[in-house]
Each structure stands twice: as structure tokens, then as C-alpha cells.
């Protein structure tokens with residue numbers, strides 16, 4: 001009865017393979033939606049500009065910026081300097097409640113290339129922990145302070161699952177004390193596809209400049225959207241059916 005033994009061995013092999021497949025398949029398996037990471041908005045979608053606000057939250061300027069963004073129904077991205085938390089953690093909730101994206105700008109706002117790799121890990125991981133502790137989703141993106149990077153900064157971001165996001169247009173709001181400089185710096189360069197750097201802890205001139213910048217860009221026909229959030233409408237993957245797995249194993 002050599003044939004029976006052979007058939008029995010093959011059955012056990014298939015059964016064993018199915019067991020291994022069940023262990024390695026993502027959960028929930030078999031025909032249900034995979035809840036893994038969805039594709040993120042890293043570049044502004046066609047026809048849009050991403051407004052980004054660094055260094056906050058700041059209890060004076062952040063609420064004013066939120067009010068302006070709400071007035072025009074614009075969603076933006078806030079790169080948080082987490083040394084300001086937990087004191088200003090309630091502002092994180094206000095930013096989230098308005099539908100904006102909350103991401104990491106590190107903890108101490110230090111120039112990271114001056115640090116050791118383990119110090120960089122500490123800086124970035126601390127910022128992730130404090131953002132989550134403030135009730136926000138784990139950040140997907142990291143903007144290094146001053147835009148300063150080196151190999152260690154890139155590898156730490158990669159290790160912690162963060163995309164590094166810089167900017168393409170600097171509003172110069174940390175330089176100009178008057179709104180005109182901010183308005184001219186931004187409007188001279190900003191177009192669809194740009195990521196605009198602004199700050200919600202710096203010049204009160206931004207309070208006057210921001211509505212003028214937004215209205216001018218709206219007149220040019222561009223829209224605005226948040227970064228580092230799941231791409232809207234992106235279909236989620238579906239796990240293979242049990243019969244599909246069985247046919248693959250049998251074949």
C-alpha cells in the first residue's frame with residue numbers, strides 16, 4: 001500500500017502548508033479588508049498647495065491660525081515641536097478636531113546633524129510618544145528642525161517608519177516683522193504642487209499675511225490639502241480567499 005502512504009504524506013504536507021500560511025497571512029485574513037498602512041499624501045495632489053506650520057503649538061498664534069484656516073475651510077499640516085507638550089496638548093486636540101494633520105518636528109528643535117545617532121533616535125522617538133500621548137495618531141512624517149539632515153537622520157526616520165518632509169517655498173515668516181514681506185515671499189513662488197513653510201509660534205504678522213496669501217492663491221485657482229494623511233479614496237487591499245490559497249498550495 002505504498003500509494004496510500006504517499007497520498008497520506010501529501011495530505012499532511014498540504015495541511016501543514018495551510019497551517020503555515022494561516023500563521024503568516026495578515027489578519028484579518030481571507031476576503032476581509034487588510035488594515036495595513038494606506039498610501040500617504042506626501043506630495044500635494046494636482047492643483048493643490050500644502051500649507052505647513054512648524055514649531056507650535058503656541059497658545060497665542062495657533063488658535064488664530066486655526067480660525068483663519070477654518071474661515072476658508074482649508075486643511076493644513078502642523079509639524080509639532082513636542083517640548084511644548086504636554087503644556088499645550090489641548091491645542092493638539094483643537095488642531096485634530098478641525099481636520100488638520102499633526103506630524104513630528106522633533107522634540108527640542110535641535111539641529112540633528114550635530115547629534116549622535118542614538119541622540120537622534122531619542123529626539124524623534126520622544127516626539128512620537130508625546131504626540132500620541134496628546135491623543136493624536138502616530139505621526140507618519142517628520143520634518144527635521146531647520147531642514148537639517150544627514151545620513152543618520154534619514155536612517156532613523158526610516159527605522160521609525162517616518163517619511164521626511166521638507167518644503168519647496170519658504171514664507172520667510174521668521175524673517176519679516178511686517179506682513180508685506182511674508183505675502184511677497186510666498187506669492188512670488190507658490191504654485192500648485194508646492195509645500196509652503198510657515199510657523200505658528202513666530203511672527204504675529206502672519207495673522208495679517210495669511211488671509212491675504214490664501215485669498216490670492218484661491219484666486220489663482222489652487223486648492224489646499226493636508227499632508228501625511230491617507231490618500232482619499234484609495235482602495236484598500238483584500239486578502240486572498242481560502243479557496244485561492246488552497247489552489248496555490250495544491251498547484
Ligand SMILES: [Zn+2]
Nearest residue numbers: 054055145146
Ligand atoms: Zn522649526
